Amino acid sequence: MSSHHIVRDDQEPALIIANGAACNPELLGQLLEWSPLVIVLDSAIDRVMELDIKVDVLLGDFDREFDPEKYKTSQYPLEIVHAPAQDQTDLEKAFDFLIEKGHKAVNVVWATGRRMDHTLHNLTIAALYQDLLKIVFFDDHSKAFLLPKxxxxxxxxxxxxxxxxxxxxxxxxxxxxxxxxxxxxxxxxxxxxxxxxxxxxxxxxxxxxxxxxxxxxxxx
Known part of the structure; x- marks a missing residue:
């Protein structure tokens, strides 16, 4: 799969790749094409690298003896964000990272499927961020987002x-x-x-x- 970075505009949505069920490569490619920034959660990095995707940010708590340094060469330049707090999921930490960097919108893939508790939490936590970040979830069957009044x-x-x-x-x-x-x-x-x-x-x-x-x- 080709890398992203066709655009470099902070007004375009960033892309977060979580670690749920993979989506269709065509959908992922479309989202990558227009994403100025790609964040991958640590648990998904090996799956993402198998698809030959250029990653900008690797983020997570890096537990279970995870070594982020080994990805620096193949993904250069790569920003490594260690977020050890255990009172948030890595997806929430990625949202916080984007808000801190001034991003206004993000698309999220691989956030559904697999474990039911992860799917439910990933979707509903968007309510906490709705005034700070426009979040849109994609998978092969749905596009989901919170509505204004x-x-x-x-x-x-x-x-x-x-x-x-x-x-x-x-x-x-x-x-x-x-x-x-x-x-x-x-x-x-x-x-x-x-x-x-x-x-x-x-x-x-x-x-x-x-x-x-x-x-x-x-x-x-």
């Missing part, structure tokens, strides 16, 4: 859209969804808006008053 976007008819609350979300109003919501409440574990779809080609509008609401654009 009012969201509008053009979609083609029958596009699958799932509304997943992180906790409780109140007074949700939608337009141009096949199953509309009118001042309704969604609550994780009790009622979600999974597997809705777009009614007609055109703008979909989603509004809500309170809570954290994740939209998943899904493709089977």
């Amino acid at each position: 009012k969201f509008q976007k053009w979609y083609s008819k029958d596009t699958i859209l799932s509304l997943i609350p992180i906790g409780t979300v109140e007074n949700i109003v939608t337009q141009n969804l096949f199953y509309p919501l009118q001042n309704e409440k969604l609550q994780l574990g009790y009622r979600t808006g999974s597997s809705n779809h777009v009614a007609e080609d055109g703008i979909v509008t989603i509004e809500f008053d309170k809570g954290d609401l994740m939209l998943m654009e899904c493709f089977d």
Whole structure:
């Protein structure tokens, strides 16, 4: 797989490669093409190197006798970020690193699949960062991101859209969804808006008053 760095613009999203299930190489290549900075979590570095990807930052707690120095030559220039704190996951530490460096947006791959607890935590922790960093998760079946209180976007008819609350979300109003919501409440574990779809080609509008609401654009 070719390296990235076609662009060097801090306004373009950085890319974090976590250590969940791998995505399609075509998707990964598309994201790499437009990423000014590629961060790999330490547990994924060997898998990433097998794909011949140029890495900018190797980040993690480097536990279990992990030696980051051995990657310096093959990945030169490589920034090594040792983040030993055990009260955060390595993905959270990567978000903090980007915020400290002034980045405003990041795409994340390999953050779903494999262990269920990792998948759930990786997606829901985005709520903690939503005012500081625009986070978009990708895998082979979905694109997921938190919504602002009012969201509008053009979609083609029958596009699958799932509304997943992180906790409780109140007074949700939608337009141009096949199953509309009118001042309704969604609550994780009790009622979600999974597997809705777009009614007609055109703008979909989603509004809500309170809570954290994740939209998943899904493709089977």
